[in-house]
Amino acid sequence: MTDAQVTDGALLAAADAIAACAYAPYSSFDVGCALLTRDGKVVEGVNVENAAYPLGICAERAAFSRAIAMGYRPGDFVAVAITASPCGGCRQWLLEMGVERVVFRNDENVVTMRPDELLPESFTAADLR
Ligand code: THU
Secondary structure, eight states: OOGGGSOHHHHHHHHHHHGGGOBOTTTOOOOEEEEEETTSOEEEEEOBOOSSGGGOBOHHHHHHHHHHHTTOOTTOEEEEEESSOOOHHHHHHHHHTTOSEEEEEETTEEEEEOHHHHSTTOOOGGGGO
16 A cells, blocks of 8 residues: 555544544543554554543554554654644644644544644754754
C-alpha cells in the first residue's frame, strides 16, 4: 500500500472505527487516532484511561508510541486523523513527530491544519540549544 492509496477521508474513517476500542470508562469520551506513514502503513491508537485520572493517555500519544516501537521516527508521518480536536499536549507531540497535516473532527466540521498552525510560537528542540 502506498500513501496515495489512503485518502484523508479513509484515514479519518480508520480513526472513527478504532475509537470503538478506546478504554474510557471515566469520561466515556472515546477517541481514535490513525497515523499514515510515508511507507503507506496506517497505525492506530485509542485513549486509555486510568482510575488515577492523570495517568490516562490520549489516542494520539498511544498511536505515536506504537509507531515509534515499530521503528518509525519523526518525519515518517504524512497525515494524522483524530476523531476529536487534539489537546494541547498532543499538539506538542504532533509538532515533535513532524507530521505534515492533521485532520480532525471539531463539532460538525472536519478540519485540516499543520502542527505549527495548531501550536504557534511553540517550544522545540531548537530552544534547548
Ligand atoms: N483525549 C484524547 O484521547 N485526545 C485528545 O487530544 C483529547 C482528549 C482523551 C483523553 C481522555 O481520555 C478523554 O479524551 C477526555 O478528555
